[in-house]
Amino acid sequence: MIWGILCYLMWGFFPAFFPLLIPAEPLEILAHRFLWTLVFMVIVLLVLRKMGTLRGMSLRVWGLVTLAAVLISFNWGLYIVAVNSGHVADAALGYFINPLVSVVLGVVFLRERLRPLQTLSVAIATVAVVILTIALGQPPVISLGLAVSFGLYGLVKKRVPLSPMQSLTAETLVLAPLGLLYILFLEFTGANTFTTEGPAHAGLLMMAGVITALPLLCFARAAKEMTLTSLGMIQYLTPIMQMLWAVFVVNEHIAPARWVGFSIIWVAVTVFVIDLVLNTHKNRRGTLRRAR
Numbered sequence: 001m002i003w004g005i006l007c008y009l010m011w012g013f014f015p016a017f018f019p020l021l022i023p024a025e026p027l028e029i030l031a032h033r034f035l036w037t038l039v040f041m042v043i044v045l046l047v048l049r050k051m052g053t054l055r056g057m058s059l060r061v062w063g064l065v066t067l068a069a070v071l072i073s074f075n076w077g078l079y080i081v082a083v084n085s086g087h088v089a090d091a092a093l094g095y096f097i098n099p100l101v102s103v104v105l106g107v108v109f110l111r112e113r114l115r116p117l118q119t120l121s122v123a124i125a126t127v128a129v130v131i132l133t134i135a136l137g138q139p140p141v142i143s144l145g146l147a148v149s150f151g152l153y154g155l156v157k158k159r160v161p162l163s164p165m166q167s168l169t170a171e172t173l174v175l176a177p178l179g180l181l182y183i184l185f186l187e188f189t190g191a192n193t194f195t196t197e198g199p200a201h202a203g204l205l206m207m208a209g210v211i212t213a214l215p216l217l218c219f220a221r222a223a224k225e226m227t228l229t230s231l232g233m234i235q236y237l238t239p240i241m242q243m244l245w246a247v248f249v250v251n252e253h254i255a256p257a258r259w260v261g262f263s264i265i266w267v268a269v270t271v272f273v274i275d276l277v278l279n280t281h282k283n284r285r286g287t288l289r290r291a292r
Helices: 002-012 014-021 026-047 059-084 088-109 116-136 141-159 164-189 199-225 228-234 237-248 256-291
Strands: none
Touching: 002 014, 002 199, 002 228, 002 237, 014 059, 014 199, 014 237, 026 059, 026 164, 026 199, 059 088, 059 141, 059 164, 088 116, 088 141, 088 237, 088 256, 116 256, 141 199, 164 199, 237 256
């Protein structure tokens, strides 16, 4: 559970980082995320002497990795557009909806079963999401796009038979060539901010690789060791942090109906955490009995 909490805490601070990359456009930021994440992961594998671990991957595994790469690249790009265009609250709503998507995917595709308190938590969260969606007054395209793309990414990651480091490196191996080509295109057309906005800006674009890789490594570890349902519910940490950022830092206006929805979300999270604590305590008592 600690890996899931760590990744969602790190993602919660993302709205503070990506506006620092302006005046780079979203596609340029995305391209640099592809490239520098791969560079960072190659360095990690070289230090750990695990560079050869990607050899011998089957076509099926490469297919799953490519699908995961497409889904996460779409999610990254949409998130950058949302945050850098003043739609932090819409991005947060997407990650409020995502746990429900994860729960549905886990039940439908992985045959995961919900305990009674988990079912109650999901039902409460569903009510909150409906309220939040109505409060927007329009179809939440950004929110739904983020929720569905990341939910599917989590589902695919459950089926990729690789370690977190192997999986992330393979995904960026698929994406980095596209990123490099786009960066070269921007350089050829004179629109590449990496070489025109000073060393601090270039350094921040390079740092995007580390900022991208660390939470994804934690997420990949969590996805291997937790049920998709539990992983999805813990994700509420991220949108709560993002909503606080939207309100208190960038001063986005939040309608009263949204506050009602967020309050109900916190009730749902509380119920889910209570279930996790009770179930953990129950499992420990069962383990102790068997040990005796």
